[in-house]
Amino acid sequence: xxxxxxxxxxxxxFYLDEWNKKDLPDFIxxxxxxxxxxxxxxxxxxxxxxxxxxxxxxSDFLKNRAPYAAYASVALYEQPSMRKGWLxxxxxxxxxxKDLPLKTCGCSGGAVCEKCLDEARQxxxxxxxTLRSDLDLRNINFVYSGRGFHIRxxxxxxxxxxxxxxxxxxxxxxxxxxxxxxxxxxxxxxxFRDRIAKTFDxxxxxxxxxxxxxxxxxxQLIKExxxxxxxxxxxxxxxxxxxxxxxxxxxxxxxxxxxxxxSALTDGKVTIDTKRILRLxxxxxxxxxxxxxxxxxxxxxxxxxxxxxxxxxxx
Amino acid sequence: xxxxxxxxxxxxxxxxxxMCQGTAAVSYPYSREVRLVTDAMRETIKYRMYELFKRGYExxxxxxxxxxxxxxxxxxxxxxKLKNIEIPREDYFKLRDMRLAEDGIEIVDDRALPxxxxxxxxxxxxxxxxxxxxxxxxTKLYVIHGWVVITPxxxxxIFANFIGVKTEEYIASLYERFSxxxxxxKLLDSVGQRISALIPPEVELRExxxxxxxxxxxxxxxxxxxxxxxxxxxxxxxNYAIAVLLxxxxxxxxxxxSGKVATRMADxxxxxxxxxxxxxxxxxxxxxxxxxPLFKDQPQEKANVYYHLGFGMATxxxxxxxxxxxxxxxxxxxxxQISAPPLCEPDEFCRSRNIKNPLTYYYKRLAEQARPHTxx
Numbered sequence: 110x111x112x113x114x115x116x117x118x119x120x121x122x123f124y125l126d127e128w129n130k131k132d133l134p135d136f137i138x139x140x141x142x143x144x145x146x147x148x149x150x151x152x153x154x155x156x157x158x159x160x161x162x163x164x165x166x167x168s169d170f171l172k173n174r175a176p177y178a179a180y181a182s183v184a185l186y187e188q189p190s191m192r193k194g195w196l197x198x199x200x201x202x203x204x205x206x207k208d209l210p211l212k213t214c215g216c217s218g219g220a221v222c223e224k225c226l227d228e229a230r231q232x233x234x235x236x237x238x239t240l241r242s243d244l245d246l247r248n249i250n251f252v253y254s255g256r257g258f259h260i261r262x263x264x265x266x267x268x269x270x271x272x273x274x275x276x277x278x279x280x281x282x283x284x285x286x287x288x289x290x291x292x293x294x295x296x297x298x299x300x301f302r303d304r305i306a307k308t309f310d311x312x313x314x315x316x317x318x319x320x321x322x323x324x325x326x327x328x329q330l331i332k333e334x335x336x337x338x339x340x341x342x343x344x345x346x347x348x349x350x351x352x353x354x355x356x357x358x359x360x361x362x363x364x365x366x367x368x369x370x371x372s373a374l375t376d377g378k379v380t381i382d383t384k385r386i387l388r389l390x391x392x393x394x395x396x397x398x399x400x401x402x403x404x405x406x407x408x409x410x411x412x413x414x415x416x417x418x419x420x421x422x423x424x
Numbered sequence: 425x426x427x428x429x430x431x432x433x434x435x436x437x438x439x440x441x442x443m444c445q446g447t448a449a450v451s452y453p454y455s456r457e458v459r460l461v462t463d464a465m466r467e468t469i470k471y472r473m474y475e476l477f478k479r480g481y482e483x484x485x486x487x488x489x490x491x492x493x494x495x496x497x498x499x500x501x502x503x504x505k506l507k508n509i510e511i512p513r514e515d516y517f518k519l520r521d522m523r524l525a526e527d528g529i530e531i532v533d534d535r536a537l538p539x540x541x542x543x544x545x546x547x548x549x550x551x552x553x554x555x556x557x558x559x560x561x562x563t564k565l566y567v568i569h570g571w572v573v574i575t576p577x578x579x580x581x582i583f584a585n586f587i588g589v590k591t592e593e594y595i596a597s598l599y600e601r602f603s604x605x606x607x608x609x610k611l612l613d614s615v616g617q618r619i620s621a622l623i624p625p626e627v628e629l630r631e632x633x634x635x636x637x638x639x640x641x642x643x644x645x646x647x648x649x650x651x652x653x654x655x656x657x658x659x660x661x662x663n664y665a666i667a668v669l670l671x672x673x674x675x676x677x678x679x680x681x682s683g684k685v686a687t688r689m690a691d692x693x694x695x696x697x698x699x700x701x702x703x704x705x706x707x708x709x710x711x712x713x714x715x716x717p718l719f720k721d722q723p724q725e726k727a728n729v730y731y732h733l734g735f736g737m738a739t740x741x742x743x744x745x746x747x748x749x750x751x752x753x754x755x756x757x758x759x760x761q762i763s764a765p766p767l768c769e770p771d772e773f774c775r776s777r778n779i780k781n782p783l784t785y786y787y788k789r790l791a792e793q794a795r796p797h798t799x800x
């Protein structure tokens with residue numbers, strides 16, 4: 110798949126011929142008039158404080174202006190056009206393929222490919238699973254944003270939460286705090302072990318050496334990677350510490366390193382910002398010429414569903 | 425404990441309100457006095473719950489808790505179950521041991537043990553307020569399907585902390601109300617002074633260093649309106665921004681009057697250099713940044729600054745002049761919005777904490793910065 114910038118003419122064609130109000134998710138459609146909209150005409154999302162009372166107004170606006178990018182707030186306001194009277198905000202997580210801490214695809218900084226997009230998809234699915242199973246959140250939506258995925262939670266119980274609570278949810282689902290007891294079968298302890306095991310699985314020899322580990326130990330860990338991962342998952346951390354050359358100190362450094370990588374799996378600043386604007390599902394990401402779309406089945410998401418007509422025709 | 429008769433209960437409730445209002449009359453939000461009062465509230469609630477449980481009134485307590493937290497009891501049916509979800513046996517005992525270890529208990533008798541055994545579960549989302557104030561940490565909780573498994577002791581702590589936080593918020597709202605309506609009554613003043621006198625000197629000293637207040641100003645925690653005023657503003661709002669807003673805000677933020685109703689700065693400082701060398705230079709600098717510079721344009725406004733600080737018409741303040749005029753309190757946000765609308769551009773903190781006075785913003789930021797990361 111080729112990602113390239115859309116031309117002004119392609120943007121126009123997209124909004125006139127392809128954009129459909131039916132592609133707007135219900136969670137936005139039902140709260141449309143309570144959201145602040147922002148637009149980018151090529152210089153960043155600087156046109157903010159817009160409000161649309163009906164979907165027709167939004168539709169006319171998009172077709173007439175064909176913006177470079179369109180955004181809607183995660184917050185609902187009494188007066189969205191003044192950003193006043195905050196009512197509540199979706200709990201959101203941004204998993205951006207270009208910012209993943211460990212990329213196995215070789216994409217350089219800022220670039221994305223189908224492989225790292227799929228890695229971002231897997232991370233989004235993993236986070237959502239924890240949100241469901243541990244935190245019992247039900248109204249979870251996924252959006253493919255063009256360069257990654259947004260998780261948008263609309264359960265009422267979390268929408269009134271403020272920054273500190275949201276930051277704690279980020280810590281929980283990313284596994285970026287060492288649990289009081291790493292060996293509990295369920296709860297955060299299990300989430301933490303699962304995250305460090307997954308991240309360890311993606312580490313190569315070079316990364317472990319960069320971390321400051323001795324080469325002999327690194328080679329041993331890589332050689333017995335499956336065994337190490339199983340120990341992490343099962344909470345047999347003492348066995349891991351007993352690895353020849355590991356010891357308590359090196360084990361602590363390894364855990365810290367994995368935790369640091371995990372904390373970068375999502376951009377926490379997005380989650381804690383209760384007045385953030387996020388790319389509008391159904392709109393065009395002109396930077397990569399892809400549609401920002403609601404993903405109904407994250408496990409079987411195909412990027413094909415996000416390719417705009419002008420890109421298909423240009424193939 | 426309170427006697428179970430209407431008159432004793434009424435006295436208890438009135439005492440609570442008097443205590444809060446007295447505290448708000450003589451101190452600022454998150455001050456040592458507020459800390460003392462909320463800590464006392466927390467301890468009282470915890471003790472009462474412990475006593476009620478001991479006397480067999482567990483259901484009565486749970487009935488009260490249920491008004492703020494949804495909760496369920498764990499079931500013992502072969503194993504331990506939480507709404508049909510089996511809690512692994514080893515986790516159940518690890519939770520017990522962790523709670524015992526937290527309290528530093530190695531040997532426990534049969535009477536105390538049930539307090540440390542997981543017995544209930546509350547919804548994690550109901551703990552949002554406590555998470556906000558860092559009284560609980562999500563990653564330290566044992567959460568299954570949205571339920572946090574807790575022991576009776578944790579239930580008492582959660583509920584006591586909840587009441588403590590609510591009390592803290594109530595006193596902050598009273599402070600803002602008093603800022604609006606002027607000097608509080610003599611009765612509240614005297615109650616507040618008595619509360620203030622309860623702070624042990626050694627605690628006072630320790631707290632002073634730990635929780636900052638009376639100390640160097642921390643501009644990084646100033647609210648947006650004050651940062652704007654410090655950067656200088658244009659005609660129209662210049663005089664108000666400098667002589668009214670900044671003057672009152674910087675002086676109260678720096679001096680943090682505590683223990684009695686603040687009418688005279690000399691009651692709280694013994695060294696006039698605080699005014700001359702710390703507060704006044706910031707005001708003068710902000711005035712210089714105005715367009716056009718305020719004191720060049722209107723030199724008489726300089727005297728107005730000291731007048732608002734309570735030094736009468738002095739051109740060079742001396743401690744003995746303190747009290748010659750009123751030491752103006754920082755106006756509430758609603759007043760600023762009317763008198764100087766361009767200054768009021770609330771940031772996320774203003775909005776999320778529902779700030780009504782710039783000083784509350786400052787004290788709250790200081791308190792949150794000083795608050796330990798983990799729950800207590």
